[in-house]
Amino acid sequence: MFGQLFIKECRQTARSLIYWLIVLVLIFDFVTQLGEMDIAREPKKGQENYGMKMSDDKDVIMETALGGLTEEYLRESYTTYPIGFYKSVTLDKKEDAKIGKIINEATGIKGRDNLEKLWEEWYTAQEEKMQLQSGQEPGEAAEGMEPAMMQNLVVKPAEGLTYERFEELMDQADDILGGGSNYAEDYRKKNARVPKTYEDAMTEYHELIEKDRLTGGYARLFSDYMVIFLGLVPVFLAVTRSLRDKRASMNELIYVRRCPSAVIIASRYLSMLVMILIPVFALSMVPLTQCMKHALTEGISADPFAFAKYILGWQMPTIMIALSVGIFLTELTDTALAVLVQGAWWFVSLFGGTATLTGGMYGWNLMPRHNTELNWEGYQEGFARLASNRILYTSLAVILAALTVIIYGQKRKGRYQLSWKNIGRSKK
Amino acid sequence: MSAKIKIRDLNQYYGKKQALKNVNLTIETGMFGLLGRNGAGKTTLMKVLATLLPKTEGHVSVCGRSVSKAQEVRRITGYLPQDFSMYPNMSVYEAMDYLGVLSGLNKAQRKQRIPELLRRVNLQDDRRKKVKALSGGMKRRLGIAQAILHDPKILIVDEPTAGLDPEERVRFRNLLCEIAEDRIVILSTHIVGDIEATCENIAVLDAGEIIFKGTVAELIDMAEGSVYQAEISKKELELLKKRCIVTSMLTLGNNVMVRFLSDSKPFASAKPCEAGVEDAYMYLMSSRGGEAECLDSSL
Numbered sequence: 144m145f146g147q148l149f150i151k152e153c154r155q156t157a158r159s160l161i162y163w164l165i166v167l168v169l170i171f172d173f174v175t176q177l178g179e180m181d182i183a184r185e186p187k188k189g190q191e192n193y194g195m196k197m198s199d200d201k202d203v204i205m206e207t208a209l210g211g212l213t214e215e216y217l218r219e220s221y222t223t224y225p226i227g228f229y230k231s232v233t234l235d236k237k238e239d240a241k242i243g244k245i246i247n248e249a250t251g252i253k254g255r256d257n258l259e260k261l262w263e264e265w266y267t268a269q270e271e272k273m274q275l276q277s278g279q280e281p282g283e284a285a286e287g288m289e290p291a292m293m294q295n296l297v298v299k300p301a302e303g304l305t306y307e308r309f310e311e312l313m314d315q316a317d318d319i320l321g322g323g324s325n326y327a328e329d330y331r332k333k334n335a336r337v338p339k340t341y342e343d344a345m346t347e348y349h350e351l352i353e354k355d356r357l358t359g360g361y362a363r364l365f366s367d368y369m370v371i372f373l374g375l376v377p378v379f380l381a382v383t384r385s386l387r388d389k390r391a392s393m394n395e396l397i398y399v400r401r402c403p404s405a406v407i408i409a410s411r412y413l414s415m416l417v418m419i420l421i422p423v424f425a426l427s428m429v430p431l432t433q434c435m436k437h438a439l440t441e442g443i444s445a446d447p448f449a450f451a452k453y454i455l456g457w458q459m460p461t462i463m464i465a466l467s468v469g470i471f472l473t474e475l476t477d478t479a480l481a482v483l484v485q486g487a488w489w490f491v492s493l494f495g496g497t498a499t500l501t502g503g504m505y506g507w508n509l510m511p512r513h514n515t516e517l518n519w520e521g522y523q524e525g526f527a528r529l530a531s532n533r534i535l536y537t538s539l540a541v542i543l544a545a546l547t548v549i550i551y552g553q554k555r556k557g558r559y560q561l562s563w564k565n566i567g568r569s570k571k
Numbered sequence: 572m573s574a575k576i577k578i579r580d581l582n583q584y585y586g587k588k589q590a591l592k593n594v595n596l597t598i599e600t601g602m603f604g605l606l607g608r609n610g611a612g613k614t615t616l617m618k619v620l621a622t623l624l625p626k627t628e629g630h631v632s633v634c635g636r637s638v639s640k641a642q643e644v645r646r647i648t649g650y651l652p653q654d655f656s657m658y659p660n661m662s663v664y665e666a667m668d669y670l671g672v673l674s675g676l677n678k679a680q681r682k683q684r685i686p687e688l689l690r691r692v693n694l695q696d697d698r699r700k701k702v703k704a705l706s707g708g709m710k711r712r713l714g715i716a717q718a719i720l721h722d723p724k725i726l727i728v729d730e731p732t733a734g735l736d737p738e739e740r741v742r743f744r745n746l747l748c749e750i751a752e753d754r755i756v757i758l759s760t761h762i763v764g765d766i767e768a769t770c771e772n773i774a775v776l777d778a779g780e781i782i783f784k785g786t787v788a789e790l791i792d793m794a795e796g797s798v799y800q801a802e803i804s805k806k807e808l809e810l811l812k813k814r815c816i817v818t819s820m821l822t823l824g825n826n827v828m829v830r831f832l833s834d835s836k837p838f839a840s841a842k843p844c845e846a847g848v849e850d851a852y853m854y855l856m857s858s859r860g861g862e863a864e865c866l867d868s869s870l
Contacts, residue, residue: 147672158660392656396717399650400673401642407673553648556641557624 145406153413158220161383165376166422171370173426176368180361180430181349182437184342193344195336197521204335208313209249210296211325211334214260216242223315224506225323228496236306245312253294265296283370306334333504350519352441358434358449360516363502365430365450366457373461374492375525378485381469389477390416395553403555404552412466412544419462423454458532461510463540465489471543474550477561505529572757573601574634574724579627581822584780590615592779595628602751604770604787605759606852608614612779613759614653616691617729619826620757621650634724646675649718651773653729656710659703663694666702667717673722688716692746708739712746719750726756731779751843767848783855787848793845794854801841802826816857819849832857 156162186193188520198204214220219239221232234242247253254263313326320326341348351360384396388394397407427450432497439444467486472481492509498504503521505528513522522529555557574864578599599669607613618624619631620639631638638644639769658664664685671681689695692712697705705713711731716724728747747756748769760766766773766787773790775783783790798818803811808827811817815837821828832854836843846854 144672147678149673151669155658298669387658391658393658394653395621395650395652396622396655396657396670396672397644398623399648400670401645401675401721402673403642556622557618 144402145323145410148402148406149414152410153418155387156380156384156414159380159383161379162418165380165419166291167371168376169422169426171520172368172372177365177430180433182361182433183348184356185348186341188341190341190344193339196339196343197333198294198335198337199332200335200337202300203333203337203547204247204295205304205306205309206480207295207335208309208326208331209298209300209401212242212260212313212316213246213250213295213298215259215325217255217262218247221320221324223320223323223325224495225321225383226285228325230321231326234319241319243318243342249300249309249312251297251306252298258399259409261298262296263424269294286356296386296469349518351517352443354519355516356449356548357438357455358431358444358445358447359441360519361430361434362449362453363457363513363522364516365427366453367502367511367513369426370458370461370512371455371493373423373458373512374465375485375489377419378422378469378481381466381478382481383417383474384411385470385473386477386479405548406440408470408544408551409451412470412547414467415500416459416462419466420454420459423458424451427451427454456533457511457529460536460540464509464543465535467540467543467547471547471550474547483493506533507532507535539553573583575632575757576634576725576757577630577632578616578799579630581616581619581631582627583612583619583624583644583710585615590779594776594779594781595652596774596781598755598757600751600755601772602748602770603755603757604766604773605757605776606609606761606763606766607776608761608856611761611776613776614759615730615779616776617727617757617759619652619710620682620725621648621727623650646721646726647723648725649721649723651711651714651718651726651731652727653733655714657702659701659712663689663702663705663713664698666713670717671720676721681836684720684722684742687775688720691749692716693742708743710736711735711743713738715743715750716744726750726754727757730761731758732760732762733846740765741768751759754833763849775852777856782859790851790855791846791848792851794796794832796843796852797832797834797854798844799836799841799844800828800830800844801838802828803840814854818853822843 150452167369216239219233222228223232243255246258252258255306292505310328313331317324317327323330323558325331340527352355355363383422389395397511431447431450433443435447468485469481470487472484473479488509495506496510499508501521501526502518505511505513505525511529511532548560576596578594578596578598581591581594582589589635594616605613605616607731615624616810619626619638620633622638626638633644634647636643636647658669661669666683668690670679675685686695686698689698692715694709694716697709702710702713712732715728718728731747732743735743744765747758750756751769758765758769771786773783773785773787774781776789802823804826808817808820808829811829811831812860814835815831817829817831819830830850831837831842832850833841
């Protein structure tokens with residue numbers, strides 16, 4: 144029964160307009176984000192810029208963290224990620240004064256005015272640097288040089304400030320901000336970034352072609368772009384499918400059939416999942432082919448299954464949760480409320496993910512970001528959290544789908560009706 | 572297992588409102604009509620039998636299976652709701668095939684049964700037509716076909732002829748009679764003509780209560796001697812309508828030939844006549860409201 148129903152549901156999905164709109168959105172996402180993919184080549188000596196990397200140098204960690212804290216203090220707005228989700232924090236006067244005191248002790252600079260002066264000087268210097276770079280003739284910049292961009296403010300620590308005391312002060316600042324701030328131990332280390340050397344770039348390149356076997360890195364990049372829309376669009380498919388019976392006045396014809404509710408919901412759910420995975424797999428063929436061709440010419444041993452692994456492990460949990468929210472809330476409310484809920488969740492996740500674009504810090508974000516084919520090391524470091532994240536969302540999706548089966552079963556027996564007009568259980 | 576539906580002391584509530592009051596019925600093979608005005612509780616009773624509503628109180632069994640065991644009851648019942656449709660973009664055959672899978676029929680069974688049923692309901696030439704392109708009558712026939720797709724022992728049909736033209740209505744009633752040869756068909760309707768043409772056994776529901784159960788002949792017997800016919804003027808008609816229940820009238824020039832209910836001969840020109848189902852139903856309903864008797868004999 145399940146197999147035949149599954150095929151029929153797939154056919155229904157393939158005939159729905161919303162499905163083809165979703166396919167178009169995914170194609171648009173792919174073409175605009177990853178269409179013109181350049182495969183990384185071995186770094187050359189003498190390049191002006193090899194990108195940035197994390198640093199474990201205590202001075203760099205202190206300067207970066209103090210710069211960030213000063214900037215947010217002046218802006219009077221702090222970005223935090225409590226339990227992995229984005230949050231904007233504004234402090235009251237008392238807490239603001241405490242942060243001011245911490246900055247004063249850590250940098251030796253007293254008062255908001257002096258800090259503002261320091262920031263203005265930094266800003267002017269950055270502007271001059273950018274003008275200088277943009278004034279160069281095209282082609283003058285060395286190969287591999289990154290476009291001119293503003294660097295974050297760095298502030299030197301106060302003379303005599305020990306690293307231990309710095310850590311204490313940053314922990315205090317993090318407590319005031321409610322945790323998950325850029326001054327928490329993990330974040331302050333990850334935010335400390337320095338330019339990569341040629342050796343660093345070579346190490347990363349070798350990790351890409353040896354550890355990631357080329358395709359692994361690009362499969363992550365592909366996943367990074369695809370999850371952006373996969374965190375939202377499946378909900379539309381789920382909502383329209385769940386509302387279709389009601390719209391077609393077919394509910395009662397289906398309710399009285401002998402087919403168990405679990406089979407009906409599972410066939411619908413899995414058919415939608417498979418139908419969304421089909422265009423994702425199809426699109427992955429483009430970068431996979433590019434990678435395999437490049438690997439062949441460069442003599443790299445590429446993994447032809449890397450994209451499949453990342454689609455199933457990275458992207459599928461996101462699709463599953465969006466579908467589950469869709470079917471669960473639609474069966475629960477008989478409305479399209481799920482679109483609003485998933486839309487809000489997607490927006491928060493998208494916004495929250497921008498601070499962790501380069502990967503390694505996946506948190507509990509619905510759409511884990513890793514916007515580079517490189518940073519294999521960061522991926523390795525963050526893998527445990529990423530795996531927990533994906534397992535959590537997969538489990539949540541399965542739980543919501545199971546709850547949908549229960550609600551659907553109750554509706555079939557007339558025990559759950561939203562209008563509450565036709566409940567036959569209560570009596571005078 | 573006995574092909575019987577047994578309903579004992581069934582009470583059904585919608586919140587504080589009691590929709591069914593102490594209903595007791597036994598239904599056996601053949602056409603069974605459930606008659607009553609709109610809102611009498613017919614659809615509620617149908618839904619309890621079709622396992623779409625949980626019973627509040629009482630005992631209801633379908634072929635020996637309690638309706639609380641929905642899965643078991645659904646194997647042996649077919650249901651055609653009052654308002655229904657199917658996915659508009661599916662063809663007639665596809666819709667049947669989809670519902671066939673949900674009914675647990677395998678591919679071979681569906682391949683054999685669907686064309687057979689479409690032929691029976693005269694839709695074989697429309698099998699490729701989209702559901703959205705079907706007329707009201709065709710949709711009803713498709714509804715019957717889907718309801719008997721899994722060859723159920725019980726068929727529950729709720730107000731099936733509403734909105735059909737006379738030709739479709741006759742065709743539909745005949746179809747139901749054919750289907751009822753070897754199973755129980757419960758026909759719920761407020762159209763007396765449907766019952767008259769198809770059912771031997773009936774029950775009349777009013778405000779959630781069974782006010783009559785028995786054969787159509789027994790219902791007619793109740794009204795025997797209370798039905799009169801007379802040719803009166805149009806002026807007299809107004810007076811008669813105020814005093815008696817007029818069940819039919821036919822204009823004959825300036826006069827009107829009326830058929831009405833009265834417990835005794837109301838005026839000299841009134842002639843007693845044989846009661847029909849419609850007369851009997853009106854007699855039954857009016858006697859509940861105490862309106863059957865003519866107020867006086869002054870015409």
